[in-house]
Amino acid sequence: VQLVESGGGLVQAGGSLRLSCAASGLTFSNYAMGWFRQAPGKERELVYAISNSGGSTYYADSAKGRFTISRDNAKNTMYLQMNSLKPEDTAVYYCAASRFWRLGLPRDEYEYWGQGTQVTVSS
Numbered sequence: 001v002q003l004v005e006s007g008g009g010l011v012q013a014g015g016s017l018r019l020s021c022a023a024s025g026l027t028f029s030n031y032a033m034g035w036f037r038q039a040p041g042k043e044r045e046l047v048y049a050i051s052n053s054g055g056s057t058y059y060a061d062s063a064k065g066r067f068t069i070s071r072d073n074a075k076n077t078m079y080l081q082m083n084s085l086k087p088e089d090t091a092v093y094y095c096a097a098s099r100f101w102r103l104g105l106p107r108d109e110y111e112y113w114g115q116g117t118q119v120t121v122s123s
Helices: none
Strands: 002-006 009-012 017-024 032-038 045-050 057-059 067-072 077-082 091-098 117-122
Touching (some): 002 091, 017 032, 032 077, 045 067
Antiparallel strands (some): 002 017, 032 045, 032 091, 067 077
16 A cells, blocks of 8 residues: 655645545555644644545544645545645644544544655745
């Protein structure tokens, strides 16, 4: 199983980025997916998650109104559109896959993880 994130980079505050997570080696449509992030010195935290069909999503307060998650099961790819970025959004962003789905699925129930992509927001 391989999850590969892309789309990170350096952006000014107020800007936008679109992250992608390309999956291979698993039946993508059978897996719930999540975006997590980890800032230096902090724990890895959930940003947004989406059910296997895409019909249900769950997000952290930090993402409300600014980020949008989506997936294309035909392309085995998940996306995170991030708008109105803030310096506190600076972190390494990871995608993860889980066979299970419920709102607030904990981090340790995600089985597969990508290597992460750096997002840096300058003030």
